[in-house]
Amino acid sequence: MTYGENGSVIGPQNLPTTSAAPGVWSLGEIAESVRDGIWPAPFRGWFATWNPGIYTDTGDASSNPQIALDSSDNIYISCSTRDSSASMYTGAIAKVQSNGNGLVNNNRFDIESGGTQESIRLMGLEAAGTNLYISGDQMDGTGYAWRAKLNSSYAVQWFGDTAGDEQYVQSGQNTYANTDMKLYVSPDEVSAIHVYYGYLTAFSSYNAIMMPIDPATGFNMNPTTSSTNYYPVEIYAYPTSMGGYINGAGMNNGRFAYMSRAYSNSYGGYNVQYGEVDDGIYSGWAGMQSARMTPTGSGGSFAGVYANSPKIGPYRATGTPGEYYWNGLLDVVGGTYNGTLYISKWDPYTGGYSGWSLGYRYAVNAADSPATPTMFNCDSAPINDSTDTYTYFISRDNGSTPTQNYLFKHDVANQANVWQRKILIYKTADGYSGTNNAYFRKLAIDSSDEFIYGIAAINTNGTDQQECVVFKLPVDGDGSGTYTVGDYTIVYEASTATGTAGDILTFTTGADGQNQATHTSSGTLTQTVTQPTATWTKG
């Protein structure tokens, strides 16, 4: 046996970690393993900052970050970057070395109309196979949503729809996107749903559309263009002027689901509307199972109890019934469980719209923070490992001075927390006591379930920054410590949010939605990809 591999124990291999060396070790072996860096095992993850190097004047900033791993675990990151003096946005995409030592490449993604640069935000990044699917909106003039497919060399495979490159919910009306209302693509690249939102004159409000498209062409699958039964769906409020937005969505190889903080006069104001459908939205609204819930406790009243920005993440099992399963993540506002972060599994296949169970809620512990947080917020969807054994999610508290994020490894089936860690990010020179926020908009996990990845836009000491923070962290929770990453300090250590198992959801019907009939595509746009010099700093 090679020393350091099994601590003089014959049997299954015991590998040292950063915090433990199982087995029986001689003093000589300990000395040798410490000398050679075998134990304590070096931290295998990393924290880093990325400045895409596009707009770099004082006041310029990055936002809407995304992260995705392709089928070979290549790491891609993206964001919008803003030129504050010109009020101009454009997109950035980069590929990161797995060891975090640097970038493989760094790219600026521009969209032009008639040869003039458009002010566009890149807000969605999905990797499937070896392809990248990106989406966003345009901010100057009448806003529109856009979508594109790139190959691994960033060459544009398609952009927009057969009827036009600019996507509108209604002709001539402003249409936008964000990091939840974006292009979703199934891992097998068979299906895609483009979610965006825009102004509907009949409703006097902004409403989200869920548009099934063909990921091979980018074309929408609406009957007007392909003579099938795939219909786009919109959701709206009651009354309609309150608007209809999607706060979270997800898809796997068979199904698509969404969640929304929704307003309805009939149900006491705000609640949560959610829905689930096949990944092509066959039969449109009539084929979608959509309903309402409130996180108020069994039999509780709907009045005034909702989730502020509910998210939903798919299970990764294929076929029936695994592809029907979802994890919902709710940041509860109002009622008995105000401020808690609640996760629950939805099995619509067995239980229909009320088939939610295995609930578990976390309450923020003010003692974990230098500030006095009272609530959790949701900024990104929960993700599952490849066997749907563990679920990972991240949540931001409301401490403000500073705000911290909390990363959870959770066992849904056994209603148990595995570990939890808090992440504090601030500029070293400014300290953490000012307004500090990090917005983690997406998580990812590699194919071997070894590491989870995240990316955040940051506001430190009250100022939006040009850098995004990127992390790669081992799934065993190792690596607690304080990391210096360029100008920033990142503290990653155990947290103590209080966990409690129990189902707290109450359900009803009465969801508001319909097939979307006013959407249009128009215009011709061109795209360019260039390679600015980025600044990447690993801690």
Place this chain on the structure above:
Amino acid sequence: MASDYYYTSGDKAGQLKPGARPETNSDDVATGLPEGIPPQPDDHESTPYRYDPVAGAWVKLID
């Protein structure tokens, strides 16, 4: 595994069975704003806002 809620085979696989879908208010659309909600900002047709029930105000969704 059979489901009470979805067809699992044939050309309707993945679609909801009759009666499994919750009813909706699709045919009962009310416009306007609820009582107690302030008017939308004047530029709401060009700039998206969303009502924040905690702040009690319309919050701009883009910079």
